[in-house]
Amino acid sequence: MALIECHECKREISDQAKVCPGCGAKVRGEPKSYAWLWTILILLAGFVWYSTVTTKEQRQDQMAYELCLQDMKKFPGNPIVAGTCTMLRDKYKAKYHREP
């Protein structure tokens, strides 16, 4: 049970009440509260989807950098490999504001 606002007198009334005890106006709060619930659910689903997508992308970027570090060990002193690693690291830092 929750309290809702009467659309006529703005008094707080029970959402179970059919009419407002203060002014007698018909309570139409119920469909409105369902709409709110749906809005919250949709927003939540969107947020969950968004955060999974970003972490997946972040993991891929991190993996690319780690693979590059492995290549750097295989080819020490190779300027192309070293340059690629620095680029990947800078890109990661710019994107996620932390070290990979």
Ligand SMILES: [Zn+2]
């Ligand atoms: Zn009222």
